[in-house]
Amino acid sequence: MAAEPANTSCETTTHEDETVLAEVSRPTTDPRGVVVLAHGAGGNRHAVILRSVAEALCAQGVVVARIDLPYRRRRPKGPPSPSTAAADRAGIVAACATFRDEAGGGPLIVGGHSYGGRQASMAVAEDPELADGLLLTSYPLHPPGKPDRLRTEHLPSVRIPTVIVHGSTDPFATTAELADAVELIPAPTRIVEIDKVGHNLNPDRKPTAELTAEAVMDFLLVRP
Incomplete structure (x- = not known):
């Protein structure tokens, strides 16, 4: 089932409390689900890829919360630290709890x-039990140029349907490497490849957001 034509109006507001800072896009119709999205290492909740995906999904009737991870709330610039990764995951958990009722x-x-x-x-x-589905854009399978340093240890414990959106020239993973890694996930998976783009997925020049929304609606939000 492909996504229906985008025709739902959306309103975006800022949510901020002690644990969650987010831009929340809500359709003016009854919601069909909710998506919580976190930014990349150098970005924040205003990243172009997150805004583009949020717009495309909200137009299909989905509430989308683009969050700032805890490390970004502590400082406006700079990469995350491995020592605070657990705190960043806690921030994602808190956001899921905050927006699940929507x-x-x-x-x-x-x-x-x-x-x-x-x-x-x-x-x-x-x-x-945290979520019903997983959406990954440009999963950083390994550092560029270091294919021996795979970030796959946890993938066998991912037990919910997963969509991965991948650029065909992404230096963090070749198409073949990603396909092999996805085989480790014991749940239904779908890879959406965007041709001739790298890690940023070029949503301003490619139909990245539209293809992502279509996969989410078709694979993660469907009900029997």
Whole structure:
């Protein structure tokens, strides 16, 4: 089932409390589900890829919360530290708890771009009840040029349906490497490859957001 034509109006507001800072896009119709997205290592909740995906999903009737991870709330610039990764996962867990009730009876999907997606995947590996589906854009399978340093240890514990959006020239994973890694996930998976783009997925020049939304609606938000 492909996504229906995008025709739902959306309103975006800022949510901020002690544990969660997010831009929340809500459809003006009854929601079909909710998606919580975390940004990459160098970004924040305003990243172009997150905004583009949020717009495309909200137009299909989905509430989307783009969150700032805890390390970004502590400082406006700079990469995350491995020593605080657990705190970033805790921030994702808190966001899921905050927005789950907005799903309108539909599923809650969690994920994010690059580092944010990796932390979301680790969070659902630690707690399979955290979300109903996982959305990863540009999963950082290994550091560029270091294919021996695979970030796959937790993937066998990911037990919810997963969509991975991948650029065909992404230096963090070749298409073949990603396909092999996805085989480790004991749940239904779908890879959406965007041709001739790298890690940023070029949502301003490619139909990345539209293809991502279509996969989410078709694979993660469907109900029997």
